[in-house]
Amino acid sequence: MHNTATAVALGDLAANEPAREFAFSDADFRSLVQLAREHAGIALSESKRNLVYTRVSRRLRALGFTAFKEYRAYLAENAGELESFINAISTNLTKFFRESHHFDHFRSQVAVPFINGQRRGDGRLRVWSAGCSTGEEPYTLAAVLRREIPSGARLDVRILATDIDTDVLGKAARGIYPLNAFESVPRPYLDYFEPVGDGSKESLAAAESIRSLIVFRRLNLIEQWPFRGKFDAIFCRNVMIYFDNPTKTALIDRFIQHIKPGGFLYIGHSESFHGTHSELQLVGRTTYRRKA
Template sequence: MISELANRRYGLFLQPSKKALVHSRLAKRLRALKLTSFEDYCSLLNKTEGEAERPHLLSALTTNVTHFFREIHHFEFLKDVLMPQLLAKAQAGNPVRLWSSACSSGQEAYSIAAALVAAAPKVAQYDFKILATDIDPQVVRAAKFAVYPTEQIATIPPLWRDQLTGSGRPPLGEFKINARLQELISFGELNLVADWPMQRNFDVIFCRNATIYFDKTTQARLWQRFADVMVDGGHLMIGHSERLSGPAQAQLKSVAITTYQKLTGPFA
């Protein structure tokens, strides 16, 4: 029942091998809600009064494990290879749009912003914008808050550490993201398998370690949707355990480690 509901609402594909893990995580929610069965829990989720519980379900079913500059080769490629092109585009008066499509608690989006600033310290004076979205409203709120435990600084390369940390006074044991990076990013909730409201196409899309939650058909459909909202010559970054599939393979060529570029012209 839980797997059917998760697939219907969020497109999540829960493999049978994860049944014990899902049961363990959701058992905590049943205890918190004083429910005696999963049937009662599913019944609650399908009711209007169960709306407040749905974010807890999402958090239980997905693993929001991330850190700054995870799979750092993507950010190095963005800074060293793509930014000269993107900056030239912006300097010509054109908008540049990047999308962190499964941003979790924000580390990926802030790492993208830091890479932009590292390559072009005055990037904010041009029309650069990063859209950062996630299906889980709880992690989106955390991303907007922009405060993280100090132990996460250890994962930040020295080159970008000073750019990431701000001058505010967060609680002891935490640090706040630099305000100039926050200004480059707009955070929002978005279900990747639902409608997308964005009007502009993207120059760079990050979708890393998100499609592992979908079945093969949904994965192929999602890759194609990304290709459809990218500018010609735009780039897609995916997770190290993910593989392109479906019609999008004809439009996206590999140009670096788990990095793809959209071809121009007619496609086979």
């Protein structure tokens, strides 16, 4: 533990700034903001100063530094730390069946028509959960799909679930959640979660029948994407909220290139856009259809 009085360089403190465990100057904040923008597209305004301090402090604690200046020097010399920095800075809030109207729409307009053979297209159903965080979104999609697939049917169905944050991806791949995470799961879908092997009654694990539909991968949305295929549906919800407008607009243009004609883009409740992407038609609450 470091004594606050010695750890904080007094010259770095503005008059109304709280005393902090670690010295944190304006230059430190600006430099970390720049890194987050450059490497993850995440735009952090002045109002996020405390958030940056709090989230990155845990890296300083883990590494035994007393000041952000030392951490910045370490970051500059250790490329591997960039991953931990991005993990620390990203916001990962999510839950099962979040904004459940999207899953109603997905079920009736994507899953059911595909499974009934009314809209098979290339014979494959491909869904992308872009910014999947700890996995609740792709497991929700998998449960919705699995419930519609008749048992024994052999259909080519796959959900790609990606995130930039390797910590949350690890949790997503484990697929084990505390019981209170299931409060938002409608009764019939609880069948796809089961007691964990160690007999713990505190958590449930995603069953193999839904796990097998999902592939988890690390992917940075602002970098190159390692695939050329198109998706029947892309869920990118509560991710672009952290990007600035040019980054968001460019990303939506790239999504459009990866949605099959007639396929859908689902975005977060506060992320709507108006008239800027003529290939997309608004067909429901924050639900867009790529024109055929």
